[in-house]
Amino acid sequence: MNDHAPSRDERIAGLKGLGTSRRRVEDARFTQGKGNYVDDMKLPDMLFGDFVRSPYAHARVTAIDAEAAKALPGVVAVLTADDLRPLGLHWMPTLAGDKQMVLADGKVLFQGQEVAFVVATDRYAAADAVELVEVTYEELPVVTDPFKALAPDAPVLREDLQGQTEGAHGPRKHHNHIFTWEMGDEDGTEAAIADAEVVAEEMIYYHRTHPCPLETCGCVASMDKVNGKLTLWGTFQAPHAVRTVASLISGIAEHNIRVVSPDIGGGFGNKVGVYPGYICSIVASIVTGKPVKWIEDRMENLMSTAFARDYWMKGKIAATKDGKITALDCHVTADHGGFDACADPTKFPAGFFNICTGSYDIPIAHLSVDGVYTNKAPGGVAYRCSFRVTEAAYFIERMIEVLAIKLGIDAAELRAKNFIRKEQFPYHSALGWEYDSGDYHTAWDKALKAVGYDALRREQAERVAAFKRGETRKLLGIGLSFFTEIVGAGPVKNCDILGLGMFDSCEIRIHPTGSAIARLGTISQGQGHATTFAQILASEIGIPADDITVEEGDTDTAPYGLGTYGSRSTPVAGAATAMAGRKIRAKAQMIAAYLLEVHDDDVEFDVDRFVIKGAPERFKTMKEIAFASYNQAIPGLEPGLEAVSYYDPPNMTYPFGAYICVMEIDVDTGVWEIRQFYALDDCGTRINPMVIEGQVHGGATEGLAIAMGQELAYDEMGNVKTGTLMDFFLPTAVETPHYTTDHTETPSPHHPIGAKGVGESPNVGSVPAYSNAVQDAFRAFGHIHAHMPHDHARIWKIADGLGLHA
Amino acid sequence: MIPAPFTYHRPADIASALKILGEYGDDARVVAGGHSLIPMMKLRLTAIDHLIDLQGVESLRGIRVSGRDIRIGAMVTQAEILADRALAAAVPVLAEAALQIADPQVRNLGTIGGNVANGDPGNDLPALMQCLDATYEIEGPGGPRDVAARDFYDSAYVTARADDEILLAVRFTAPEGGAAYVKQKRKIGDYATAATAVALVKSGGKCASASIAMTNLADTPVWAQDAGAALVGTDCSPAAVKAAVAAMQEAISPVEDNRGPVDFKRHVAGRLLAEAIATAWSRA
Numbered sequence A: 001m002n003d004h005a006p007s008r009d010e011r012i013a014g015l016k017g018l019g020t021s022r023r024r025v026e027d028a029r030f031t032q033g034k035g036n037y038v039d040d041m042k043l044p045d046m047l048f049g050d051f052v053r054s055p056y057a058h059a060r061v062t063a064i065d066a067e068a069a070k071a072l073p074g075v076v077a078v079l080t081a082d083d084l085r086p087l088g089l090h091w092m093p094t095l096a097g098d099k100q101m102v103l104a105d106g107k108v109l110f111q112g113q114e115v116a117f118v119v120a121t122d123r124y125a126a127a128d129a130v131e132l133v134e135v136t137y138e139e140l141p142v143v144t145d146p147f148k149a150l151a152p153d154a155p156v157l158r159e160d161l162q163g164q165t166e167g168a169h170g171p172r173k174h175h176n177h178i179f180t181w182e183m184g185d186e187d188g189t190e191a192a193i194a195d196a197e198v199v200a201e202e203m204i205y206y207h208r209t210h211p212c213p214l215e216t217c218g219c220v221a222s223m224d225k226v227n228g229k230l231t232l233w234g235t236f237q238a239p240h241a242v243r244t245v246a247s248l249i250s251g252i253a254e255h256n257i258r259v260v261s262p263d264i265g266g267g268f269g270n271k272v273g274v275y276p277g278y279i280c281s282i283v284a285s286i287v288t289g290k291p292v293k294w295i296e297d298r299m300e301n302l303m304s305t306a307f308a309r310d311y312w313m314k315g316k317i318a319a320t321k322d323g324k325i326t327a328l329d330c331h332v333t334a335d336h337g338g339f340d341a342c343a344d345p346t347k348f349p350a351g352f353f354n355i356c357t358g359s360y361d362i363p364i365a366h367l368s369v370d371g372v373y374t375n376k377a378p379g380g381v382a383y384r385c386s387f388r389v390t391e392a393a394y395f396i397e398r399m400i401e402v403l404a405i406k407l408g409i410d411a412a413e414l415r416a417k418n419f420i421r422k423e424q425f426p427y428h429s430a431l432g433w434e435y436d437s438g439d440y441h442t443a444w445d446k447a448l449k450a451v452g453y454d455a456l457r458r459e460q461a462e463r464v465a466a467f468k469r470g471e472t473r474k475l476l477g478i479g480l481s482f483f484t485e486i487v488g489a490g491p492v493k494n495c496d497i498l499g500l501g502m503f504d505s506c507e508i509r510i511h512p513t514g515s516a517i518a519r520l521g522t523i524s525q526g527q528g529h530a531t532t533f534a535q536i537l538a539s540e541i542g543i544p545a546d547d548i549t550v551e552e553g554d555t556d557t558a559p560y561g562l563g564t565y566g567s568r569s570t571p572v573a574g575a576a577t578a579m580a581g582r583k584i585r586a587k588a589q590m591i592a593a594y595l596l597e598v599h600d601d602d603v604e605f606d607v608d609r610f611v612i613k614g615a616p617e618r619f620k621t622m623k624e625i626a627f628a629s630y631n632q633a634i635p636g637l638e639p640g641l642e643a644v645s646y647y648d649p650p651n652m653t654y655p656f657g658a659y660i661c662v663m664e665i666d667v668d669t670g671v672w673e674i675r676q677f678y679a680l681d682d683c684g685t686r687i688n689p690m691v692i693e694g695q696v697h698g699g700a701t702e703g704l705a706i707a708m709g710q711e712l713a714y715d716e717m718g719n720v721k722t723g724t725l726m727d728f729f730l731p732t733a734v735e736t737p738h739y740t741t742d743h744t745e746t747p748s749p750h751h752p753i754g755a756k757g758v759g760e761s762p763n764v765g766s767v768p769a770y771s772n773a774v775q776d777a778f779r780a781f782g783h784i785h786a787h788m789p790h791d792h793a794r795i796w797k798i799a800d801g802l803g804l805h806a
Numbered sequence B: 001m002i003p004a005p006f007t008y009h010r011p012a013d014i015a016s017a018l019k020i021l022g023e024y025g026d027d028a029r030v031v032a033g034g035h036s037l038i039p040m041m042k043l044r045l046t047a048i049d050h051l052i053d054l055q056g057v058e059s060l061r062g063i064r065v066s067g068r069d070i071r072i073g074a075m076v077t078q079a080e081i082l083a084d085r086a087l088a089a090a091v092p093v094l095a096e097a098a099l100q101i102a103d104p105q106v107r108n109l110g111t112i113g114g115n116v117a118n119g120d121p122g123n124d125l126p127a128l129m130q131c132l133d134a135t136y137e138i139e140g141p142g143g144p145r146d147v148a149a150r151d152f153y154d155s156a157y158v159t160a161r162a163d164d165e166i167l168l169a170v171r172f173t174a175p176e177g178g179a180a181y182v183k184q185k186r187k188i189g190d191y192a193t194a195a196t197a198v199a200l201v202k203s204g205g206k207c208a209s210a211s212i213a214m215t216n217l218a219d220t221p222v223w224a225q226d227a228g229a230a231l232v233g234t235d236c237s238p239a240a241v242k243a244a245v246a247a248m249q250e251a252i253s254p255v256e257d258n259r260g261p262v263d264f265k266r267h268v269a270g271r272l273l274a275e276a277i278a279t280a281w282s283r284a
């Protein structure tokens, strides 16, 4: 051994494994504009597709005249439903067990719906031809309100389903009704509420919004007629599932389809589903024998590809006089738009909304959700949250505030009084979940202390007094939020999408010189998988993260997996990565023992090597072992060092956190300013603190957008009122506050490395913090609840309603 | 987001630009920075067969500050306004307003000429120009003429400029006393929910003259003459400000849109005006 042999600590540091704030390997290309997105693809003879879309929210399509468009130079084809019908592709199945028109089949159900697909030799010709397609519409009465949609005389939206009383999720009660989903104990909850000392009731609306990734959805479909293979490049959050679905609906054998997700510019749930653009591009490529590209513009993205939220949540929460919660009831009216295209695990039509008991020990609860058709775009995706979890978190965190007002108890104290206690984990919630681990009180105390909670409340009281004396027009709001996420879908026994179990996978190959490639069934859209998964492996197999390539997104090379959404990559694929690493290590142990001429049990793993127990100066490094695996004939062992793991998680993971927002609000203008935003996250084992911090900043900024102005608003005619970024709020650096991040660390007991996932927590946790801050500012004047988004005008309305402008 | 086909012209002087404009009439339009016009074309809300780019017309550039006399060429960008020190010293309120237009990317291309000629009630500079009693220099087939900013705006996108005329420059006298431009918007890059330009002169502790104009609170900018008059002779005390606000609220006619309902806009306009008066008074 030489004198410069690194110490054990230096060897650990050299791996850049778990717990290291390793710089993101992706950033070199992204910050230099060298990413490779779908729209960067250029193939010889490539054609371009563009949609004719409906200007109406509800209308019959009586005629389509495409002659003038077809005559335009450069136009190759114009597809309508009639062209797709012989192939059975004029409708397609949705992830939620419904079906959706690919191109308008006799009628349209939302503004922006795809009516015809123009294919041309360049983008400009395609856009010009779209204008020349003449569609004759007969307008029908429009319903944009889900409550009105359920009126007995409401217009029938889905004529194709008329007379069908059974839907994909049980009986349908009305022609615009999709499903009812019930959990918990209805009678028991009702009785507990009837007996309660105090009951608070509120209708909480989580408005319709949109994930709005910077890169819109798109694809390039290329059918090679010589070898019969279809290649589909696209903005897919679940490339393998897209391959299977494409095979099932097109009839092309699955081995003849290759799906590739190149770099993706954000997804946030918007890129989970299958869209008409993909089907039309595939058909157009088959028909023309040329590659066909389709890319949405911003307005198309906002108007037609998957929205998020739109939940009307009617809550009743019961408690004793001194603030112990005794029961919770929730009824949701869920606006799904014209087709039910929610992206949820198949058995969960309202996602994991039954996490709505939140972080609290609530003995009995009941939940029912009614899904409803309206003349709005389909979707209902998990916008940077696990399925419907942000709706659930917002619901319970508002109900807690409303209850605190009714009880006259401080909302921070009310939370602490009802938290699930540390010793209650694993905790079985009244609505059916098993929370894996948590220590809520420690996190809450740390958060309250960090922001100086008591002093803030004193300052707030002084401000109210000054306001009443006419010395200021600004109020101070303290927004509290404590959330529990449920992520990592999920156990194959109850989680699947269209019958595909929600496991995930990792395949590792160690190269002879001791570097490696790992391929996963997930796909990064900005999360930094190439950075963090290499770190998991580095710690598991003792090869530096810098020597490990992580590759995802090509179904011809990556092992099968269900993709990236619902914070499932680390809980599921991350677990698969650790497990595959452990298989590598097991084989490496045998090789090391052989090389060291001892029994397998006499060597043990130490950072980056196997050492002889009790004689650590005798060892073989992983590098040496890798080389030996390729060049030595080891009795009883196959050559090479590779492993694959398909991981079916035994349970979900339950990250949690405490967020606090302090906001100044001008009662005359509705202008708000965030003075302080504190975010404590507990995501179990922390793989890369810097990446976690980045995820928290991003998610909390999306939460800011949603709470303070971002919405997909419709007028009564079903026109989208917020179809551009002028009206659809995406915060800039100017509106974005400074975030203070913090953490506690409660590992998941069932995850191989104890990690829980964090990408979506900040969206789930921050929305209630912002909203509670706004509402809390007006609490002293009798305010109880107002709906989001809290744009200037709506804040002004709260103040006006309280008589503060008199 | 792709405009309908058009023919592109790039004349080198005003005479050529006017000639092309005369030749194609209604089918032609000049483009300056393009940051109002091109979005409309991309949305296919406006189709123009002949686009006449003014970027090559050198005579439309340049800022002239001689004492209190200011002349700004139509093609001067909002960023150039912000960068010009002599201008900032002579008319600080112009920079204050220009800085509140959109974001740096827009200001790098958007021009003062396009901003005031556009006729969009959401544009910020028209109200300021009315407040400062600016003059617009215009040239058409009949030769050059002057139009007062206060007479220029008829209704949304309809102005005193004929289709075959080009705006050459904006001219005004730098205000004495104090001025302020106060704007509320939803976010960076947004047009005003409401905005106000105030210029006033203080003499012996009293307001000697005052001019007030409002942005995006009607289908044109609104020069609120009575509101200004309400301040004259007062010390801008709360009562005087209240009277000015009331007079201003008489003059505006906001409509409900995504920024909010009418009552809200009226209230915000009042609050902004009170703030702007206080600021201008403190600067006077």
Ligand SMILES: Cc1cc2nc3c(=O)[nH]c(=O)nc-3n(C[C@H](O)[C@H](O)[C@H](O)COP(=O)(O)OP(=O)(O)OC[C@H]3O[C@@H](n4cnc5c(N)ncnc54)[C@H](O)[C@@H]3O)c2cc1C
Residues within 6 Å of the ligand: B029, B030, B031, B032, B033, B034, B035, B036, B037, B038, B039, B054, B074, B075, B100, B101, B102, B103, B106, B109, B110, B111, B112, B113, B114, B115, B117, B118, B122, B123, B124, B125, B165, B166, B167, B168, B189, B190, B191, B192
């Ligand atoms: C995202 C965004 C946000 C914005 N926010 C604001 C804002 O907050 N406040 C604000 O004031 N503006 C805003 N704008 C508009 C911006 O300031 C424009 O640049 C300005 O309104 C028009 O100037 P332009 O040079 O771009 O004109 P163009 O778009 O080229 O032209 C506008 C119109 O004026 C006509 N025109 C231009 N020059 C002349 C001339 N010399 N003679 C005759 N007619 C002429 C054109 O024919 C056209 O009809 C915003 C724009 C964008 C894209």
